[in-house]
Amino acid sequence: MRRQRMLVPVLALVLVMVPVISARAQGEEVPRGPTFAARALQALIDGIQFGVIIAITSVGLSLIFGTIHLINFAHGEFVTIGATFAFFLNVSAAGPGWHLIPAALAAVAFGALLGGAVERGIWRPLRARGTGLINMFIVTIGLSLLLRHVVLVLYGTRPASYAQYDIQSAIDVGPAGITPRDLTVTLLSVLVLLGTAALLQKTRIGTAVRAVSANRDLAEASGIDVQRVVLFVWMLGGGLAALGGVFFGLVEIVTWDMGFKLLLLMFAGIILGGLGSAYGAMVGSLVIGVVAQMSTLWFPVDLQYAWALLVLILVLLFRPQGILGRAERVG
Amino acid sequence: MDFSAIVSDALRSGIGPIAAVYALAAMGLNLHFGYTGLLNFGQVGFMLVGGYGLAITVSTYDGPMWLGVLGGIACAVVLALLLGLPTLRLRADYLAITTIAAGETLRLFYRSSWAEPVTGGVFGLQRFANDFYGLNPIEPGTYGVWLVRFSSRDLWVMITGWALVLVVGGLLALLIHSPWGRVIRSIREDEVAARSLGKNVYAYKMQSLTLGGVIGAAAGMMQAIQVQSVNPDNYDPGVTFFLYTLLVLGGAGRILGPVVGSILFWFVLSFLDSALRQAIDAEYISPDLISTSEVGAVRFALVGVALILLVAFRPQGILGSRKEMLLSGR
Numbered sequence: 001m002r003r004q005r006m007l008v009p010v011l012a013l014v015l016v017m018v019p020v021i022s023a024r025a026q027g028e029e030v031p032r033g034p035t036f037a038a039r040a041l042q043a044l045i046d047g048i049q050f051g052v053i054i055a056i057t058s059v060g061l062s063l064i065f066g067t068i069h070l071i072n073f074a075h076g077e078f079v080t081i082g083a084t085f086a087f088f089l090n091v092s093a094a095g096p097g098w099h100l101i102p103a104a105l106a107a108v109a110f111g112a113l114l115g116g117a118v119e120r121g122i123w124r125p126l127r128a129r130g131t132g133l134i135n136m137f138i139v140t141i142g143l144s145l146l147l148r149h150v151v152l153v154l155y156g157t158r159p160a161s162y163a164q165y166d167i168q169s170a171i172d173v174g175p176a177g178i179t180p181r182d183l184t185v186t187l188l189s190v191l192v193l194l195g196t197a198a199l200l201q202k203t204r205i206g207t208a209v210r211a212v213s214a215n216r217d218l219a220e221a222s223g224i225d226v227q228r229v230v231l232f233v234w235m236l237g238g239g240l241a242a243l244g245g246v247f248f249g250l251v252e253i254v255t256w257d258m259g260f261k262l263l264l265l266m267f268a269g270i271i272l273g274g275l276g277s278a279y280g281a282m283v284g285s286l287v288i289g290v291v292a293q294m295s296t297l298w299f300p301v302d303l304q305y306a307w308a309l310l311v312l313i314l315v316l317l318f319r320p321q322g323i324l325g326r327a328e329r330v331g
Numbered sequence: 332m333d334f335s336a337i338v339s340d341a342l343r344s345g346i347g348p349i350a351a352v353y354a355l356a357a358m359g360l361n362l363h364f365g366y367t368g369l370l371n372f373g374q375v376g377f378m379l380v381g382g383y384g385l386a387i388t389v390s391t392y393d394g395p396m397w398l399g400v401l402g403g404i405a406c407a408v409v410l411a412l413l414l415g416l417p418t419l420r421l422r423a424d425y426l427a428i429t430t431i432a433a434g435e436t437l438r439l440f441y442r443s444s445w446a447e448p449v450t451g452g453v454f455g456l457q458r459f460a461n462d463f464y465g466l467n468p469i470e471p472g473t474y475g476v477w478l479v480r481f482s483s484r485d486l487w488v489m490i491t492g493w494a495l496v497l498v499v500g501g502l503l504a505l506l507i508h509s510p511w512g513r514v515i516r517s518i519r520e521d522e523v524a525a526r527s528l529g530k531n532v533y534a535y536k537m538q539s540l541t542l543g544g545v546i547g548a549a550a551g552m553m554q555a556i557q558v559q560s561v562n563p564d565n566y567d568p569g570v571t572f573f574l575y576t577l578l579v580l581g582g583a584g585r586i587l588g589p590v591v592g593s594i595l596f597w598f599v600l601s602f603l604d605s606a607l608r609q610a611i612d613a614e615y616i617s618p619d620l621i622s623t624s625e626v627g628a629v630r631f632a633l634v635g636v637a638l639i640l641l642v643a644f645r646p647q648g649i650l651g652s653r654k655e656m657l658l659s660g661r
Contacts, residue, residue, distance in 0.1 A: 071424055073372075073431070126643060134370060135642045137427065138579060141372075141572050142642065146635030152628040153621070260568070264435050267428045275424065302443045309429075309436040316417035316425060 036297070038175035043293045045178055049251065051289020052189035055282045057244035057259075058266035059196055060115070060237020066213030066276035067226075067233050069133060070123070073140040075241060075266065077147035079259030082111045082242025083249035084155045091163045100164040104246045108239045115238020118143065119231050144260070152256045159253045185247050192243065193282055196236075200278055205232055213276055261305070265292065268308035272315050274325020283323055287311070332609045339478035340605040345598030348485060351492030352554045353597065357574045357581075357589035358499055359546030364575075365583035366507060367539040368519030370423050373414070373430030374547050375570040376437045380406035381548025382555035382566075383441060383450060389459035391449050396462040400552060407548035410437075411541040419536045435568050442563030455562030463491075463556050488557045495553065496590060499546055504586045515539050519584075569631070576638045582651030591649055604630050 061075045088095045089103035098106070122143070126136060170177030178186075200206035211219040212229045220226050245259060252258075269288045273280025288308050295307045315322065344350060356378055363369040384403030388394040394402075414433055418426040441450045450456070469483040481489065506512050514535050517525045526532050555561045573596070581592025607626045610616045621629055641648065 065424075069424075071427060122639070129643070131643065131646070134364075134368070134423070135646050137370065138575055139639050139642050141575060142635045142638030144635070145569065145572055145638065146632050149628040149632035149635065153625045153632070264432045267432055271425070271428060300443055300445045303439060303445060306436045306439045306443075309432045312429060312432055313413075313417050316421065316429065320417075320421050320425065 034175065039297055040294070041174060042176035043297055044290065045173065045176055047290030047293030048286065049178075049182055049186045049189075049289070050293055051286035052186055052193065053244050053247045053251070054262065054265050054269055054289050055193055055285035056189055056247065057241045057262060058269045058281045058285045059193070059278050060233070060240045061266055062270040062273070062276060062281035063209065063213070063233045063278050064237050065270070066278070067209065067216070067230050068123070068127075069276075070136050070140065072237075073137065073263070074118075074144040074147060075237070076259030076261070076263035077144050077151070078111055078114065078238050078241035079245035079248065079262055080151055080256065081114060081147065081259075082107045082245030083254045083258060084151055084245075084256070085110050085242070086246045087155070087160065087162065087249065087254050091160065097163075100162050100246075100250075103162075104243070107242045107246050111242025111245075112235040112239035115234040115236075115241075116231055118238075119234035123230075123234075124227065148257065148260060155254075155256050157256060159255045161253055162250060165250065182251055185251055189244075189247060192240070196240065197279065197282075199236075205229070209233055264305060265289070265308050268312040270322075271312055272322055274322030277322070277324045280322050280324035332606075332613050332615070335478055337602060337605040337609060341598045341602035342479045343481070344601035345594045346479070346489070347481070347597070348488040348492050348553070348557045350593045350597040351489060351496055352550050352557065353574065353577060354496050354590045354593035355492070355499060355553060356547050356550035356570075357578045357593055358496070358503060359543035359550065360571075360574050360578055361583055361585075361589050362503065362515075362539055362543035362546065365578065365585070365588065366512070366519060367515045367536060368423070368522075369419075369536060369540060369543075370427035371414075371430045371540070371543070372427050372571055372575075373432075373434030373568075374543075374574050375566050375568060376410060376430065376434035377407050377544040377547030378551030378554065378570065379434070379437050379441065379563075379566040380410050381551030382561045383456075383551075384548070385552045386456040386459045386555055386561040387449060389462075390451075390456040396460070399459070403548050403552050404545050407544045408541055411537070411544040415537045415540045419533055419540065431568060431571070434566070434571060438563050438566050438568075441566075450563070451561075453563065455560055455565075457560040460556040460559050488553070492553050492557075495549065499549070500586055500590065507586065511535075511538075572638070573634065576634055576641075578648075579638065579641050579646070580648050582648030584652075585648075585650040588648060588650050595649075600630060600634070603633060 057075070057079050060078075061072055064070060064072050064075075086100065086103040086107035089098045089106055090100050091097075122139065123136070126139065131139075165181040168179040168181050170179050171183065198206075200210055208219070208224045208229045209232065211222070211224055212226055216226060219229075241259075244262075248258060248262065265288050266285065269285030270276075270281045271284070272287055273282065273284025288311060291307055291311055292304045295304050299307075356374055359377065360371060360374045363371040363374075381403040384406040385396070385399035388399035388402045389396055410433070414426070414430055418429045440446060442453050444452055446452065447454075464484065464487070467483065467487040469487055471483050473480045473482050474486055475481060507516075514525060514530050517528075517530075518532055518535060522532055525535075554565075577592035577596035578589055579592075580596060581590065582588035604626055607616070607621070607629065608623055611618055611621060611623050611626070
C-alpha cells in the first residue's frame with residue numbers, strides 16, 4: 001500500500017509535468033514586480049477572500065451530502081443562477097435596475113426557493129420511487145446541463161460586471177492592498193459563515209440538521225422530521241450558493257459558466273475538510289482558496305484552479321476522511 | 332421547412348463518425364459504470380489524453396503515428412492508475428468527484444500558456460493524421476444512398492470507427508461473459524460479498540478502470556483523427572455528461588447499449604438542431620424567443636431534461652434490464 005501511494009505523485013509528474021517542464025525550457029520567465037514578500041502577502045489576502053467565497057458556496061453542498069448522501073453536481077449552477085439573477089435585477093435592460101444590495105438579497109431568496117423547488121419537485125419524488133443514489137447522481141448531471149444552458153440562453157456568453165462598486169482604488173495593507181469592495185465582501189462572507197455555524201449550533205433546526213447528518217435513522221427514530229430537515233438544507237444550500245455567486249461575480253466577473261468552474265474548487269474544499277461536514281467545508285475551502293492564489297507566486301495564473309486537484313488527490317491518499325471528517329464514513 | 336434536409340442531417344449524424352466515437356467512449360464508460368459500478372464522471376479526460384497523446388507525438392515531436400497511438404494508450408493507463416490508486420479503496424463518491432475534477436484539471440493544464448510549446452495551448456494542434464488518411468483505399472468522391480451522402484474521407488473514418496466499435500464490442504462481450512466479467516458484475520452488485528469470496532476487489536476495479544479508460548482514449552484518438560485537430564475546449568466536462576445520457580438511453584450494462592444509445596442520441600440531437608434552426612428561419616418560432624445562435628444551448632438543455640426523465644422513468648434504457656440497474660452505490 002505504501003509503495004502504491006508513492007506511485008501516485010510520480011505518475012502525476014509523468015502525465016502532466018513532463019510536457020509542461022519541457023515546455024518551460026522554451027517559455028519565458030514570468031515578469032517580477034514587487035518583492036516576493038509583498039506578492040506573498042497580496043496572494044494571501046486574495047486567497048483568504050477567494051477561500052471564504054468558496055466556503056459560502058460549498059457549505060450547502062457538504063450539508064446536502066451529509067443529510068442525503070447525494071453529490072449535487074448541479075450545485076455550481078445554483079451559484080451561477082444567484083449571480084445572474086442579481087445581474088438581471090441590477091443591470092439588465094429588461095430588469096428593474098435595482099441597487100446591488102436589494103438585488104443580492106433577492107438573489108439569495110431566489111436561490112433558496114430554487115433549492116427548495118428541486119427538493120420538492122425532483123429529489124423527494126425520486127426518493128419516494130426508491131431511485132438509487134447512483135441514478136440520483138446522474139439526475140443531478142441532467143439538472144446541471146439543463147440549468148446551465150437555460151442560463152446561457154437567458155444571459156448569453158458575454159462576461160459582465162454589476163453596476164455598483166465596479167472600479168475602486170485599493171487601501172494599502174502594508175506592501176499589499178485590498179479594495180473597500182473586496183474587504184467588505186470578505187468580512188460579510190466571514191459573518192455569513194459565522195452566522196451559518198451559529199444557526200447549526202444554536203437553533204432547533206440546526207441541531208436537527210446535525211443530528212440527521214450524524215445518523216439519519218437514529219434522528220428519525222427520535223422524532224425529527226427528516227423530510228423537513230432535508231428541505232431546509234436544500235433551501236439553505238441554495239441561498240448560500242446564490243450569495244456566493246453574487247460575491248464571486250462582484251469581485252471577479254459574472255459569466256454563464258462561473259459556477260461550474262467553481263465546482264471543482266468546492267469539491268476539493270469539501271473533501272479536504274471532510275465530506276458531509278459543514279465546518280470541514282469552511283476550513284477546506286479556505287485552504288483551497290489560499291492554495292489557488294498562493295500558487296500564482298510560482299506558477300502561471302491559468303493553472304491556479306488546477307492545484308486544487310493536486311490537494312484533493314493528496315488528501316485522498318493520506319487522510320481520506322478529511323481534516324474534520326470521521327474515518328468511519330469513508331470505507 | 333425542408334423536411335428531407337432535417338432527416339438527412341439527423342441520419343448523417345446518427346451513423347456518422349462522431350456517433351462511432353461516442354459509442355466507443357461510452358463502451359469504456361459502460362465497462363466502468365454499467366458493469367463494475369464505478370462512477371467515472373471524467374471519461375472525457377481519457378479521451379483528452381488519448382487525442383493529445385497522438386497529436387503531441389506526431390505534431391510536436393515528429394514521431395510516427397503508431398507511436399502516437401501507443402503514447403495515447405500509455406497516457407490513459409497512467410491516468411487510470413492516477414485516479415484509481417487514491418480513490419478505488421474508498422466509497423464510490425470519491426471516484427466520482429476525483430474524476431470530474433481530473434477531467435477539468437487536465438483540460439486546464441493542456442490549455443495553459445505554460446504547456447503551449449508542447450500542446451499548442453488554446454490553439455491546440457492540427458494535421459497529425461495524414462498517415463491515417465494516406466491509407467484510405469476509397470477513391471475520392473462522394474458516396475451515398477437515399478438522403479445520406481458522405482465524402483470518401485468521412486467514409487474512411489466511419490468505417491474505421493465502426494469497425495473499432497465492432498472489435499471492442501466483441502472483445503468486451505467475451506470478457507464480460509468470462510470469469511473476470513462475472514467478478515466485476517458481482518462487485519457492482521455487492522462488493523462485500525465479492526471480497527468475502529476472496530476476490531481482490533481493488534485489483535479488479537483497477538483493471539476495469541484502466542481497460543475502460545484505454546477504450547476511452549481510443550475514442551479520443553478517433554475523434555482527433557476525424558477532425559485532424561485537438562483543442563482543449565473540445566474536452567469540456569459536458570462530453571462525459573452526454574456519454575452518460577446516451578449510455579442511460581441505450582441501456583447501461585448491455586454490450587449494445589452504448590451503440591444504440593449513441594446512434595439515437597446523435598440522430599435526435601441533429602434532428603432537433605436542424606428542425607429548430609429551420610423553424611426559426613421559417614419564423615414558426617419567433618426569433619425573440621430563441622435565436623439561431625441559441626439553438627446549441629437549447630439542444631443541450633433538452634439533453635439535460637431527457638437525462639432527468641430517463642433516469643426517473645426508465646433507468647434501464649432501451650435495452651437494459653430494470654432489475655440490474657437498480658444500483659444503490661453504497
